[in-house]
Amino acid sequence: MTTPQLTLYNTLTRTKAPFTPLDPSNVRMYVCGPTVYDFAHIGNARPVIVFDVLFRLLRHTYGAEQVTYVRNITDVDDKINARALRDFPNLPLNEAIRRVTERTEDQFLSDVAALGTLDPTIQPRATDNIAEMQTLISDLLAKEHAYNAAGEVLFDVKSMPDYGQLSGRNLEDNLAGARIAVEAHKKNPADFVLWKQSADNEPGWDSPWGRGRPGWHIECSAMSERYLGQTFDIHGGGLDLIFPHHENEIAQSRCAHGTHAMATVWMHNGFLQVEGQKMSKSLGNFVTINDLLQTGAMGGHAWSGDVLRLAMLMTHYREPIDFSVKRLDEAEGKLRDWQRAARDAEPSDTEAPDEAVITALSDDLNFHRASVAIDALAKLAGREGGEAFKARLAATLTFLGFGLDTLLTSDDGWVEPPHIAAAIAQRLEALNAKNFAEADRLRDELAEQGIALMDYKDPETGERRTKWESKR
Numbered sequence: 001m002t003t004p005q006l007t008l009y010n011t012l013t014r015t016k017a018p019f020t021p022l023d024p025s026n027v028r029m030y031v032c033g034p035t036v037y038d039f040a041h042i043g044n045a046r047p048v049i050v051f052d053v054l055f056r057l058l059r060h061t062y063g064a065e066q067v068t069y070v071r072n073i074t075d076v077d078d079k080i081n082a083r084a085l086r087d088f089p090n091l092p093l094n095e096a097i098r099r100v101t102e103r104t105e106d107q108f109l110s111d112v113a114a115l116g117t118l119d120p121t122i123q124p125r126a127t128d129n130i131a132e133m134q135t136l137i138s139d140l141l142a143k144e145h146a147y148n149a150a151g152e153v154l155f156d157v158k159s160m161p162d163y164g165q166l167s168g169r170n171l172e173d174n175l176a177g178a179r180i181a182v183e184a185h186k187k188n189p190a191d192f193v194l195w196k197q198s199a200d201n202e203p204g205w206d207s208p209w210g211r212g213r214p215g216w217h218i219e220c221s222a223m224s225e226r227y228l229g230q231t232f233d234i235h236g237g238g239l240d241l242i243f244p245h246h247e248n249e250i251a252q253s254r255c256a257h258g259t260h261a262m263a264t265v266w267m268h269n270g271f272l273q274v275e276g277q278k279m280s281k282s283l284g285n286f287v288t289i290n291d292l293l294q295t296g297a298m299g300g301h302a303w304s305g306d307v308l309r310l311a312m313l314m315t316h317y318r319e320p321i322d323f324s325v326k327r328l329d330e331a332e333g334k335l336r337d338w339q340r341a342a343r344d345a346e347p348s349d350t351e352a353p354d355e356a357v358i359t360a361l362s363d364d365l366n367f368h369r370a371s372v373a374i375d376a377l378a379k380l381a382g383r384e385g386g387e388a389f390k391a392r393l394a395a396t397l398t399f400l401g402f403g404l405d406t407l408l409t410s411d412d413g414w415v416e417p418p419h420i421a422a423a424i425a426q427r428l429e430a431l432n433a434k435n436f437a438e439a440d441r442l443r444d445e446l447a448e449q450g451i452a453l454m455d456y457k458d459p460e461t462g463e464r465r466t467k468w469e470s471k472r
Contacts, residue, residue: 003061004362008234009318011242011266012166016364019265021233027058027067028232030224030263032241033123035074036104037083039288040111042308042323043238043272043279049309050269050317050365051236052117056399057361060353070227071120072220075101075127076203076213093201111289114305116401124223126214130205132222133214136256137194145255146194150185153195153209158188160251166266167243192248194218217248224262225253235263239270269317274298275324287323299325306406307332313367334371336407338397341378343408345394346387353399354392370400384459420451424466427453431464 009016021027031051034040040048051071058067080097088096137153140146145159157163157171164171171190183189193215198204204211214222224232230253237246246266253262274285275298291297292308311331315321354377360369374396380389394404423442430439443453451468458465 004359006057006061006362007364008265008267009364010264011268019233021062022231022264024062025066027062027234028228029055029058029067029069029234029236030220030228030232031069031071031120031235032220032237032245033071033073034105034108035077035079036101036108037077037080038104039290040108041279042274042287042289042292045112045115045289045308046269046272046312046317046321047236047238048112048117049115049312051267052115052401053313053361053365053367054234054236054267055118055120056401057358057365060358060399061362068122068228069120070122070124070224072223073105073123073125074216074219075105075125076219077216081202094203097203107290111293114293115289116305116309116403118401122227124227126219126223129219129223129226130214132226133218134195134205134207136218136222136225136252137214138208139256140194140252143255143258145251147187148209149187151197151210151212152185152193154186154191155194155248155251155255156187157190157192157251160255163251164247166250167247169243169247192217192244194252217245218252220245221249221252221256221262224249225257230257231259231261232263234265234267236267236269239268242268270315270320273320273322276322298323299328303328304332304335304406306335306402309401310335314371316368317365332407334375335402338374338378338393338402339404339406339408341381342390342394342397342404345381345390345404348391348395351391351395353396357396357400420446420468424453424468428464428466 006019007016008019029051031047034044048071051069055067055069058069080100081093084091084093084096084100088099091099137146140155141148141153144156146153146155148154195207195209195212195214195218197210197212202213204213224235235246235249250262254260273279274287277283277285279285279287287297289308292303293305294302296302307328308331311323311327312321314327314331354373356373356376357370360366360373363369374393377389377393377396380386381393383389397404423446427439427442430436430442446453446468453466453468455464455466457463
């Protein structure tokens with residue numbers, strides 16, 4: 001079997017091109033993770049799911065032991081400080097911060113596990129990498145890409161001639177639109193903080209520039225270098241991170257190391273709306289992953305993590321997505337059909353995922369084409385003698401991070417056994433007794449629950465049989 005060529009869209013070059021790792025024996029990917037001050041919302045789930053699929057594909061292509069995936073935890077941030085003061089006003093700030101970050105990180109890890117994601121190879125915390133951040137800042141100062149002013153260490157954007165390549169933003173335009181008087185200690189309004197002072201009641205670390213804490217951007221530069229090297233293969237995140245976060249990561253890393261690139265490929269997933277509107281607390285449509293998994297925040301009932309995963313993947317990762325109850329219903333029905341077709345597949349450690357699915361995903365994660373291939377495979381698996389296709393379908397769903405029975409074994413009151421199987425049996429009895437009114441009543445009752453019945457003849461015995469599918 002020939003492995004298809006993986007092609008990826010690169011935000012930096014604005015082109016889709018064949019992916020060639022710097023070192024095929026160690027393919028390296030970094031994705032910006034959560035700032036753990038609040039439960040992750042459904043928009044945060046999109047990069048987690050998208051880059052999990054890419055991680056799985058890279059492991060399939062190059063070997064599981066040859067791929068290193070780093071997703072960080074930002075546990076030092078002014079938003080965390082504010083949340084700690086709000087939630088635990090009677091505790092010392094550092095203790096309150098620890099309570100917030102531990103609780104929120106644990107919830108994040110639990111939520112994304114329910115979405116079918118693999119653990120990254122490494123999940124570093126910012127607070128465990130302060131020394132690395134300070135070293136990076138010292139290098140930038142030594143090379144005159146940074147300066148000390150008013151107790152802050154700032155990056156000098158004008159020291160980098162090609163600053164702005166990722167976002168395409170012209171530095172002079174940025175400067176012309178800035179209000180210089182607001183932060184007069186900066187050489188240029190676009191200069192950004194690498195290290196800032198901490199008050200006595202704020203978290204801080206001793207440094208050559210006084211007790212303080214890091215700026216946001218330096219955290220990811222330091223962690224990616226520590227675990228992946230000065231230059232690595234893929235850097236991912238949401239579209240909202242292109243500027244300023246990723247642009248400033250590039251500036252820091254390249255200028256500190258004297259390299260032409262921080263990462264070879266930059267990938268960004270598109271924005272998410274909820275029911276056609278931008279998600280916001282003021283509109284009342286701010287939905288967390290946990291809300292959807294536990295409380296029925298959309299549609300009135302809790303959703304399976306597999307359904308959330310599929311609903312997210314049904315739109316290409318670079319396109320904007322409208323997350324809606326209609327989309328969730330559609331994903332649930334499709335997933336149920338796939339799981340039903342894969343039912344009772346013989347377990348196998350050697351069965352490979354479907355080649356057509358791998359080929360589709362290798363084209364910049366084209367999940368739409370992959371799902372068409374899965375639909376075709378599910379039809380073959382449902383035919384007489386389709387055991388081999390059933391096994392391949394099961395292997396494909398497992399490869400993609402979907403469970404094989406999460407919906408089929410649920411107890412939401414309208415799925416298969418006991419009541420559907422019983423109703424089908426009762427209806428067949430009524431038909432055989434020519435009690436068509438009762439047969440129609442049972443069919444209509446199931447139809448109201450979103451269950452469509454299809455009668456057919458057994459090809460061997462000629463007897464009447466009935467199968468069902470979800471139309472929910």
